[in-house]
Amino acid sequence: MTDKQWVYLFNEVEEAEKNAGGTWDGVRALLGGKGSGLADMTRAGVPVPPGFTITTAACNAYLAEGEKFPAGMWDQELAAMKQVEQQTGKKFGDPSNPLLVSCRSGAKFSMPGMMDTVLNLGMNDQTAASMVKLTGNERFVYDSYRRLVEMFGEVVLNIPDEAFEHPLAEYKAKKGAKVDTDLTAENWKAITEIFKKVVRENKGFDFPQDPYEQLRLATEAVFKSWNGKRAVDYRNAAGISHDLGTAVNIVTMVFGNMGSNSGTGVAFTRDPATGEKKMYGDYLLNAQGEDVVAGIRNTAKIENLANELPEAYKEFMEITSRLERHYKEMQDVEFTIERGKLWMLQTRNGKRTAQAEVKIAIDMANEGLITKEQAVQRVTPDQVDTLLHPQFDSKAMDQAKGEGRFYAKGVNASPGAAVGQVYFDADTAERMKKEEQRDVIMVRPFTKPDDVHGMLAAKGILTSEGGATSHAAVVARQFGVPCVVGASDIRIDLERLQMESDGKVVKEGEWISVDGTTGQVYLGQIPTMAPRLEEQTDLLTLLNWADDICATPGIRQAPEGWPTTGLQVWANADYPKDAQRARSYGAKGIGLCRTEHMFFETERLPIVQRMILSGTSAGRTQALNELLPFQRSDFAGLFAAMDGQPVIIRLIDPPLHEFMPDEEKLLEQVIELRVKGETKGLKEKEDLLAAIRGMHESNPMMGLRGVRLSIYMPEIVEMQVRAIFEAAADEAKKGVIVKPEVMIPLTGTVKELEWIQPRLVRIAKAVMEEKGVSFSYKFGTMIEIPRACVTAEEIAKVAEFFSFGTNDLTQMTFGYSRDDAERNFLIKYVEEGILVKNPFQTLDRDGVGRLMRMAVTDGRKARVNLEVGICGEHGGDPASIDFCHLVGNNYVSCSPFRVPIARLAAAHSALKYKGGQVSAFEVDK
Ligand code: PEP
Ligand code: MG
Numbered sequence: 001m002t003d004k005q006w007v008y009l010f011n012e013v014e015e016a017e018k019n020a021g022g023t024w025d026g027v028r029a030l031l032g033g034k035g036s037g038l039a040d041m042t043r044a045g046v047p048v049p050p051g052f053t054i055t056t057a058a059c060n061a062y063l064a065e066g067e068k069f070p071a072g073m074w075d076q077e078l079a080a081m082k083q084v085e086q087q088t089g090k091k092f093g094d095p096s097n098p099l100l101v102s103c104r105s106g107a108k109f110s111m112p113g114m115m116d117t118v119l120n121l122g123m124n125d126q127t128a129a130s131m132v133k134l135t136g137n138e139r140f141v142y143d144s145y146r147r148l149v150e151m152f153g154e155v156v157l158n159i160p161d162e163a164f165e166h167p168l169a170e171y172k173a174k175k176g177a178k179v180d181t182d183l184t185a186e187n188w189k190a191i192t193e194i195f196k197k198v199v200r201e202n203k204g205f206d207f208p209q210d211p212y213e214q215l216r217l218a219t220e221a222v223f224k225s226w227n228g229k230r231a232v233d234y235r236n237a238a239g240i241s242h243d244l245g246t247a248v249n250i251v252t253m254v255f256g257n258m259g260s261n262s263g264t265g266v267a268f269t270r271d272p273a274t275g276e277k278k279m280y281g282d283y284l285l286n287a288q289g290e291d292v293v294a295g296i297r298n299t300a301k302i303e304n305l306a307n308e309l310p311e312a313y314k315e316f317m318e319i320t321s322r323l324e325r326h327y328k329e330m331q332d333v334e335f336t337i338e339r340g341k342l343w344m345l346q347t348r349n350g351k352r353t354a355q356a357e358v359k360i361a362i363d364m365a366n367e368g369l370i371t372k373e374q375a376v377q378r379v380t381p382d383q384v385d386t387l388l389h390p391q392f393d394s395k396a397m398d399q400a401k402g403e404g405r406f407y408a409k410g411v412n413a414s415p416g417a418a419v420g421q422v423y424f425d426a427d428t429a430e431r432m433k434k435e436e437q438r439d440v441i442m443v444r445p446f447t448k449p450d451d452v453h454g455m456l457a458a459k460g461i462l463t464s465e466g467g468a469t470s471h472a473a474v475v476a477r478q479f480g481v482p483c484v485v486g487a488s489d490i491r492i493d494l495e496r497l498q499m500e501s502d503g504k505v506v507k508e509g510e511w512i513s514v515d516g517t518t519g520q521v522y523l524g525q526i527p528t529m530a531p532r533l534e535e536q537t538d539l540l541t542l543l544n545w546a547d548d549i550c551a552t553p554g555i556r557q558a559p560e561g562w563p564t565t566g567l568q569v570w571a572n573a574d575y576p577k578d579a580q581r582a583r584s585y586g587a588k589g590i591g592l593c594r595t596e597h598m599f600f601e602t603e604r605l606p607i608v609q610r611m612i613l614s615g616t617s618a619g620r621t622q623a624l625n626e627l628l629p630f631q632r633s634d635f636a637g638l639f640a641a642m643d644g645q646p647v648i649i650r651l652i653d654p655p656l657h658e659f660m661p662d663e664e665k666l667l668e669q670v671i672e673l674r675v676k677g678e679t680k681g682l683k684e685k686e687d688l689l690a691a692i693r694g695m696h697e698s699n700p701m702m703g704l705r706g707v708r709l710s711i712y713m714p715e716i717v718e719m720q721v722r723a724i725f726e727a728a729a730d731e732a733k734k735g736v737i738v739k740p741e742v743m744i745p746l747t748g749t750v751k752e753l754e755w756i757q758p759r760l761v762r763i764a765k766a767v768m769e770e771k772g773v774s775f776s777y778k779f780g781t782m783i784e785i786p787r788a789c790v791t792a793e794e795i796a797k798v799a800e801f802f803s804f805g806t807n808d809l810t811q812m813t814f815g816y817s818r819d820d821a822e823r824n825f826l827i828k829y830v831e832e833g834i835l836v837k838n839p840f841q842t843l844d845r846d847g848v849g850r851l852m853r854m855a856v857t858d859g860r861k862a863r864v865n866l867e868v869g870i871c872g873e874h875g876g877d878p879a880s881i882d883f884c885h886l887v888g889n890n891y892v893s894c895s896p897f898r899v900p901i902a903r904l905a906a907a908h909s910a911l912k913y914k915g916g917q918v919s920a921f922e923v924d925k
Pocket of ligand 1: 594804806809873
């Protein structure tokens with residue numbers, strides 16, 4: 001015997017709290033989401049059928065001990081059963097007044113439908129017969145009994161579904177019954193016998209008549225289902241840890257199938273698709289819960305219940321609003337009405353779309369239920385990403401309609417646009433995605449938990465049956481996959497692998513477009529476009545709150561002189577139109593303008609090539625003078641777009657051969673001319689080829705580029721600095737507030753800066769004098785080479801700002817080529833766990849991060865107010881942003897499209913470390 005408490009009655013939540021360390025999170029971990037919800041509702045006086053929870057710790061012990069109940073657990077389960085008997089006045093297995101229970105899984109984090117449940121435990125031949133007398137409803141009794149035999153057979157005894165489905169279908173056909181409701185009491189009784197025979201034939205023993213044997217086996221089956229394939233797949237996809245275990249809830253059965261004053265349903269306290277504050281759900285009269293969730297029967301809308309069972313509806317509305325206020329979260333509830341009496345069977349935080357998450361957070365903050373900080377914390381950067389995902393272009397949609405390509409309409413279960421090829425089962429959908437990299441739309445009559453791998457592989461999901469709370473809808477919403485359910489005009493033929501709607505047939509592999517936002521489905525491929533952030537008012541409000549949090553002085557603990565507000569978000573933008581977008585997305589500056597991109601434009605490239613090929617400084621200067629007006633107008637556009645905000649312009653960085661024609665192609669042309677004996681143009685091409693060959697380097701990324709190129713050929717950057725300052729001066733004269741910051745790339749030693757920077761500063765000053773204006777400016781450097789990090793104190797004596805170029809810094813720190821590594825070994829490294837994440841996507845804190853921390857700390861020793869940013873790809877990655885907050889960056893800079901995501905991530909970090917649990921310079925994971 002052990003003292004450990006493995007079992008808690010629903011009315012023992014205080015004990016659970018005590019034993020789980022006093023926190024609600026601890027209770028959820030111990031009793032699971034469902035068990036803790038039922039216990040908490042019991043405490044709040046909500047009508048919950050009596051029952052108890054066997055803990056997740058018991059599940060873990062069971063699995064660890066080679067599938068044996070831990071010592072004392074079964075005795076505690078029996079004792080709890082006695083208590084439930086007392087609470088209900090019924091007895092488990094007693095024919096004169098039988099207690100029936102359900103056995104339900106429930107892990108800490110909801111895993112809808114992934115694990116097992118068995119209903120109606122306690123029924124056997126004797127109790128069934130006596131229940132007929134007690135209820136006077138033989139049809140209900142044998143419908144319930146056959147459900148037990150079937151579920152027990154499938155879930156506990158692992159008999160395949162078809163073993164029950166086929167004889168049922170045969171029986172129905174024989175009796176001419178189309179739907180289940182056509183079957184009589186006699187029929188269900190006969191079916192129960194058929195199902196018992198199925199058990200005997202498949203297992204070699206009889207369906208257990210002993211209720212305690214049923215209970216024991218069902219408890220074990222739920223424990224085991226934690227490690228079932230679909231549960232494991234789901235946890236992998238949802239990022240849920242595999243060592244949590246599931247609790248088992250034993251709940252007194254209440255029946256929604258006891259006639260027309262009984263029913264069952266599921267509902268969300270707000271609309272899970274849009275977030276609108278309105279009860280949203282489905283119910284069925286005279287049915288059991290699984291009928292609603294499986295989406296097999298067409299359900300009624302919850303508001304209709306007000307007409308059918310007004311008393312129960314009123315109580316339901318009152319309880320659910322109480323639950324929402326209690327949890328300060330949108331609730332997803334399950335209820336049953338047994339002969340007019342309402343019972344709540346579950347409450348949990350409801351899964352919702354990204355759009356709903358944002359709206360609910362904003363509304364609840366405005367209702368005073370939560371703070372603005374909590375609202376910001378609730379929304380994840382991934383959800384913001386989803387909201388910025390493509391939508392269908394409305395013009396293209398109108399056109400498709402005009403061309404007769406409208407196919408069907410269903411429920412808009414999960415928003416977003418999906419275009420892909422149709423596949424009708426989960427395995428094929430997954431294979432087509434993984435092996436053939438196809439865009440897949442998974443089409444099914446309805447989905448089951450076994451289909452989740454296909455749903456995750458799909459770009460979009462379409463079902464012909466089921467409603468907004470069906471399995472397909474819930475899972476799609478959770479993973480942000482666009483989804484339309486219940487498109488009932490579509491008839492799916494799973495044998496011929498095709499579907500048909502209004503005479504139009506779509507075969508496997510054909511393209512369709514699914515609009516999860518409107519519920520419409522179209523034939524063929526409809527173009528998509530980026531959504532307009534300015535139209536997403538709730539998201540804009542949330543991001544403004546996020547900015548306010550970051551702008552709060554003192555929110556970041558830091559040494560004297562370091563930034564004490566959170567991170568700002570700047571953007572990488574090369575052209576004025578990118579800068580405008582960045583600004584409209586909330587960027588507070590330009591952190592990187594890669595000037596060389598401008599050299600590639602058609603009119604300019606020949607001039608650039610002429611400049612490179614000219615052997616003399618004078619020749620180069622002449623070509624550069626032609627480029628100057630182009631660069632000046634590019635920069636003027638940037639300054640105008642960013643009026644009042646800093647603009648960091650990086651001087652030329654790549655090796656010059658990148659601007660030259662392809663060597664192989666040129667060689668082919670030369671050979672062709674020689675073979676044909678043509679002389680016209682041959683000499684020019686030969687000279688060009690020789691020049692390109694002369695520029696060849698074995699390791700160009702470690703060669704003549706960045707500041708080395710500027711020192712080797714200063715004319716280029718001299719022109720660029722002149723263009724920057726002429727543009728800034730011209731704009732300043734027009735009243736624009738200009739804040740140019742000139743960035744020198746790839747510095748490895750301070751001597752490089754000492755050589756080049758004063759020359760450039762002289763040009764800047766000369767231009768301002770010529771133009772008769774003066775404004776403040778900065779000269780700084782990118783930190784992209786480990787040596788720069790190690791000697792940052794020296795470098796900061798010259799550089800007025802640092803910007804981490806973490807693409808190169810990662811390349812040089814690991815010695816992995818940023819251009820090739822992801823094509824070969826790097827993916828394997830991640831799969832094998834040699835690297836936790838791809839370091840080109842998420843900053844490697846232990847190596848690259850440590851160098852960054854050294855650079856910031858040492859740099860600020862020389863210049864305490866040194867401005868520090870990041871402009872590598874990591875600047876838009878939330879985990880990397882978190883690290884930048886910790887090391888004391890002033891800002892992160894990322895592509896304009898990621899600016900909203902970065903704004904939210906920056907606020908999350910500011911809130912996470914607020915109050916100084918971690919100081920800005922003591923960094924760790
Ligand atoms: C970097 O190296 O991180 C960077 C931003 O520069 P580029 O990607 O242009 O080399
Ligand atoms: Mg770089």
